[in-house]
Amino acid sequence: MLPVPDISVEPESMILARGLRKSFGRPGEEFEAVRGIDVDVRRGEAFGFLGPNGAGKSSTMRMIAAVSPISGGELRILGLDPATDGPAIRGRLGVCPQEDTLDTELNVRDNLYIYGRYFGLPKGEVNARVDELLEFVQLTEKSRAKVEDLSGGMKRRLTIARSLVNSPDLLLLDEPTTGLDPQARHVLWDRLFRLKQAGVTLVLTTHYMDEAEQLCDRLVVMDKGLIVAEGSPLQLIRDHSTREVAELRFGVAEAGESHAALAEKVADLGERVEVLPDRLLVYSDDGDEVVARVHERGLAPVATLVRRSSLEDVFLRLTGRTLVD
Amino acid sequence: MPDLAFATGVRRQADYWLTVYKRTWRASVISSFVAPLFYVVAMGVLLGGFIEGDPDQLEGATSYLAFVVPGLVAAHAMQTAVGETTYPVMGLIKWQRVYDSMLATPLQVQHLAGATLSFVAFRLITTCGVYMLVLAPFGVFESWWGPILAFVAQVLVGMTFAAWVYGFTARLDDEQAFGVLFRIGVFPLFLFSGAFFPVDNLGDVGSWAARITPLWHGVNLSRMLCLDQVDWSTAAINVTVLVVLLVAGWFWALAGLRKRLSS
Numbered sequence: 041m042l043p044v045p046d047i048s049v050e051p052e053s054m055i056l057a058r059g060l061r062k063s064f065g066r067p068g069e070e071f072e073a074v075r076g077i078d079v080d081v082r083r084g085e086a087f088g089f090l091g092p093n094g095a096g097k098s099s100t101m102r103m104i105a106a107v108s109p110i111s112g113g114e115l116r117i118l119g120l121d122p123a124t125d126g127p128a129i130r131g132r133l134g135v136c137p138q139e140d141t142l143d144t145e146l147n148v149r150d151n152l153y154i155y156g157r158y159f160g161l162p163k164g165e166v167n168a169r170v171d172e173l174l175e176f177v178q179l180t181e182k183s184r185a186k187v188e189d190l191s192g193g194m195k196r197r198l199t200i201a202r203s204l205v206n207s208p209d210l211l212l213l214d215e216p217t218t219g220l221d222p223q224a225r226h227v228l229w230d231r232l233f234r235l236k237q238a239g240v241t242l243v244l245t246t247h248y249m250d251e252a253e254q255l256c257d258r259l260v261v262m263d264k265g266l267i268v269a270e271g272s273p274l275q276l277i278r279d280h281s282t283r284e285v286a287e288l289r290f291g292v293a294e295a296g297e298s299h300a301a302l303a304e305k306v307a308d309l310g311e312r313v314e315v316l317p318d319r320l321l322v323y324s325d326d327g328d329e330v331v332a333r334v335h336e337r338g339l340a341p342v343a344t345l346v347r348r349s350s351l352e353d354v355f356l357r358l359t360g361r362t363l364v365d
Numbered sequence: 366m367p368d369l370a371f372a373t374g375v376r377r378q379a380d381y382w383l384t385v386y387k388r389t390w391r392a393s394v395i396s397s398f399v400a401p402l403f404y405v406v407a408m409g410v411l412l413g414g415f416i417e418g419d420p421d422q423l424e425g426a427t428s429y430l431a432f433v434v435p436g437l438v439a440a441h442a443m444q445t446a447v448g449e450t451t452y453p454v455m456g457l458i459k460w461q462r463v464y465d466s467m468l469a470t471p472l473q474v475q476h477l478a479g480a481t482l483s484f485v486a487f488r489l490i491t492t493c494g495v496y497m498l499v500l501a502p503f504g505v506f507e508s509w510w511g512p513i514l515a516f517v518a519q520v521l522v523g524m525t526f527a528a529w530v531y532g533f534t535a536r537l538d539d540e541q542a543f544g545v546l547f548r549i550g551v552f553p554l555f556l557f558s559g560a561f562f563p564v565d566n567l568g569d570v571g572s573w574a575a576r577i578t579p580l581w582h583g584v585n586l587s588r589m590l591c592l593d594q595v596d597w598s599t600a601a602i603n604v605t606v607l608v609v610l611l612v613a614g615w616f617w618a619l620a621g622l623r624k625r626l627s628s
Contacts, residue, residue, distance in 0.1 A: 154384060
């Protein structure tokens with residue numbers, strides 16, 4: 041007799057994780073990729089896992105996709121246990137993996153049609169759905185094209201269309217726009233935003249703060265297998281950073297002085313100062329004031345920029361590291 | 366019932382494999398039908414012309430052609446099975462990652478293996494079937510029912526190899542080991558498992574070594590049935606060995622694939 045799970049699953053909870061862990065490798069020399077995280081994703085929200093490469097985002101996603109068995113803790117997807125109800129869960133999920141797993145020798149349409157058949161959908165229904173999805177991802181004209189001949193952005197859109205073929209309740213997107221050019225990213229964001237408007241629950245991982253800010257209602261910041269903060273993008277910025285940031289770049293003229301030494305000279309101008317390899321970040325609610333005071337002190341940065349705080353700053357604050365190395 | 370039924374999961378991949386076959390059948394015609402006929406002509410007809418048709422020397426065959434044909438088809442079943450379960454399966458697992466995409470759907474590892482091996486069975490049935498039909502007019506079969514059972518034996522030995530090589534591929538990191546498999550596995554079996562000459566010619570030790578290879582069991586069954594020279598107790602041993610190996614190979618393959626794909 042299996043023990044009865046001690047977590048109560050509310051019907052509106054799409055993903056519920058408690059103390060979730062994932063480790064790889066032989067016993068004794070294991071590597072722990074996810075080290076005990078709690079997650080609760082509600083119906084209709086867009087939820088993000090933000091973190092650098094190696095933070096444990098993809099491992100978490102694979103467990104949520106009911107593909108990778110959990111190593112510890114508890115996990116319920118759509119109220120079901122992935123260890124026993126994998127097929128039923130996956131039948132209601134859409135998965136857009138980090139690397140495209142399209143069949144490069146099939147044409148665009150066949151990639152969608154054949155995938156729909158894996159879900160047991162009748163032929164007529166799949167055909168209608170495929171037409172609809174090709175339209176949605178703007179690939180109708182490429183319907184007979186080989187996957188090999190598509191651009192990176194088109195392949196991503198096709199992968200997203202494929203993940204929607206079973207009309208999923210929950211769509212998982214692992215690094216959906218990594219490697220795409222800015223225009224292709226905006227096209228993709230637009231499509232994802234429409235899905236969100238249509239009520240599809242989105243869960244995505246990203247190491248792009250702009251992506252997280254654009255798409256996520258709520259997100260968790262992951263670092264080294266743990267969740268270090270949780271909230272809406274705005275709230276995270278408000279809680280962990282100042283309203284504005286003054287970026288100061290010093291040229292070679294100041295070579296005699298290290299960035300760290302320069303940081304000491306401006307430390308009192310903001311709430312805190314971060315030293316990056318190429319610039320100083322001074323956190324303050326009034327960035328212009330900081331820049332004016334820096335010049336008053338006889339320091340001459342070659343370039344200055346005043347901007348609003350972003351999730352990048354939150355991440356830097358929480359982990360001491362930048363998102364994209 | 367949390368697991369998807371086996372037959373349901375396999376059937377859902379029918380469209381995939383049909384599309385694959387539509388794409389590859391032209392290329393497979395050469396390797397499946399033309400190349401084996403070259404063997405029949407070169408070894409059976411031309412080389413065989415120099416060999417005396419002595420039934421005492423040729424396990425009951427009245428000509429070398431009649432002797433070599435049942436063995437050639439069985440050996441060809443092995444080669445087809447190995448061909449379909451090496452590079453193409455590595456492609457599904459690693460290069461194309463088709464299996465990864467399938468596992469994101471309700472399909473499970475046993476359905477993937479089941480459908481892939483069903484496709485191999487289809488390839489064996491068509492290849493061996495056509496091969497046997499083409500050979501019928503050569504007057505090498507001694508009864509009408511023998512060749513039909515021989516055909517079943519050929520598919521069976523092919524599937525036994527398919528299951529084991531599939532399991533082998535599932536455990537490989539890359540394709541390097543295929544060369545070793547072909548050179549020290551498939552090629553010696555092809556030459557020394559009794560397809561081209563009676564294994565008694567290999568001496569006491571050699572003939573027993575040949576008789577423990579899976580291919581010999583298929584070759585022997587195929588030949589006894591085609592020549593209407595069936596020793597039913599030997600046939601029972603041949604069938605048992607192949608069926609036991611097939612079942613064991615299936616479970617070994619599933620274990621390997623499961624470990625490979627669900628980490």
